[in-house]
Amino acid sequence: MxxxxxxxxxxxxxxxxxxxxxxxxxxxxxxxxxxxxxxxxxxxxxxxxxxxxxxxxxxxxxxxxxxxxxxxxxxxxxxxxxxxxxxxxxxxxxxxxxxxxxxxxxxxxxxxxxxxxxxxxxxxxxxxxxVILSPTYQKMWRHIQRGDIGQPYLARAFYGWAGPSWGQWFYRKGGGSMFDLGVYNVVSLTGFLGPAKRVTGLVGTAVPERMVEGEMMKVEADDNAHICIEFANSCYAVVTTGFTIQRYRTPAIEIYGSEGTIQMMGDDWDPDGYELWQNEVGAWKVFDESAPNWPWAxxxxxxxxxxxxxxxxxxTPAHAYHVIEIMEAARAAGKDGQRRDINSTFTPATFWESEDEAVAAHLRHDTSSE
Missing domain, CATH: 3.40.50.720 (NAD(P)-binding Rossmann-like Domain)
Known part of the structure; x- marks a missing residue:
């Protein structure tokens, strides 16, 4: 012991x-x-x-x-x-x-x-x-790295809600929706696609005053953001996040490649399986969540x-630093509209040694492609 x-x-x-x-x-x-x-x-x-x-x-x-x-x-x-x-x-x-x-x-x-x-x-x-510890994230990582969707071209990530009514620090300087919510998506995308090269964004405060803990307060931090990220090989991604979203039913992550698409259902901190489209198959492979009790802690x-x-x-700390640089660059771009180079890099974690991918999937044909 x-x-x-x-x-x-x-x-x-x-x-x-x-x-x-x-x-x-x-x-x-x-x-x-x-x-x-x-x-x-x-x-x-x-x-x-x-x-x-x-x-x-x-x-x-x-x-x-x-x-x-x-x-x-x-x-x-x-x-x-x-x-x-x-x-x-x-x-x-x-x-x-x-x-x-x-x-x-x-x-x-x-x-x-x-x-x-x-x-x-x-x-x-x-x-x-x-988020990179979740079995669903790691399975998706293997699909992407094996080339199951071809060369990634575009990606989209999404996470938001209406915002907390407790903890004024969420809305003070140093807080905000990017650091609280968008950070999940930026970690996921950089884990899948590697280090970012350049960033721009639309970042601001949509709700200037909020009722928090029974009193109105002035919001000092961002609560509404689109983060636009450029990766290698002209691959582009956007993160939509904010304390401005009441409900949504879209996948957490979608990555579009030359030969297919892969998307994570649920949220990347609480995944609910994933779906894989490959042109050669001609149907969506739907993979149910294999670890429904996976904890985000x-x-x-x-x-x-x-x-x-x-x-x-x-x-790794290097990955966390890279993510903070991306969010800080997006915040700066929200003020002056200028695209910024990302100077840091990191080595993404790999998951080749994980479990075999031979798990049950059911097919759902996409009639829009017929």
Missing amino acids: PTPVRIGVVGCGSVMQRPYTSQINQLKVRELVETVVACDVRTEHREKLLGPGFGYQRFTTDFEEVVSADDVDVVLVTTSMQEHAMITKAALEAGKHVLVEKPMGTTLEEAAEIVELAKKSPGHLVPAPH DGINHLVECIIEGKTPII
Whole structure:
């Protein structure tokens, strides 16, 4: 039995209390982790976090007590976006493993500092989102890399909703719909298609005032965006995202190639299978979701596995930095209309070693092509 990985968490809101705690509790049952210390500025969480549903050994309001604790191996950062970089840097400087919710920094300068610290730190850094860990993402990746849709030419990604009525920080400087929502799509597209070359975008604030936590507030961050991305070989993609979308029924991701199309159903953080059109087949292959219970907080499972087995995480700081550069470039383009070169790059994760693709699919003929 391996030595349990000792977890300290900073930021104990709904993201920590529900999706991450669900995964951590399953790891506890397997005796792979211990929950050591929880930190939150809201002291009303203390009793709950020390209780049986969470089982932390102690509670603090000072994150420095978490990152400096000798009995903590992993720091889970699930605060508001604006605090991510500060806490992540402190944890890396203390030599801890870190999982930080998206984005790892709200400026390119913060992200660059974190990448450099991660190179020097003995701890792993796993930045969210964790969409590339989903079995559906990995199956689609293999289809694309095998050439099942030919050469990718165009892509479209989509994620949005009406926006939260809690947490004013979503709408403050450093927040916004790109960092909260569009980031999932940008990670997925760059994972599928590789590093971006150039970016432009239409990014703005459609709703200048919102009712949040019972009071009207001025919105300082973007809530409405089209991010236009140029990849290699004249492949273009657009991400549509915003706190401006009431409902939708479109696929999360669509990639159009010279010989076919592949599309992810559901959302990329909550996939519901995928569909594949190949000209040589002449019908849609519909693949039902193979992992309907896949959790979008799966990064904590991946990080714990890597620590215990001595492996390197496939989610990398370089990829997260590249994604932040894309979103920052889109935001700048929204102000002056200028296209921007993307200077960073990364090595996309590969999934050739994963399960065989011989899974059941049913055919749906597209009468519009007849």
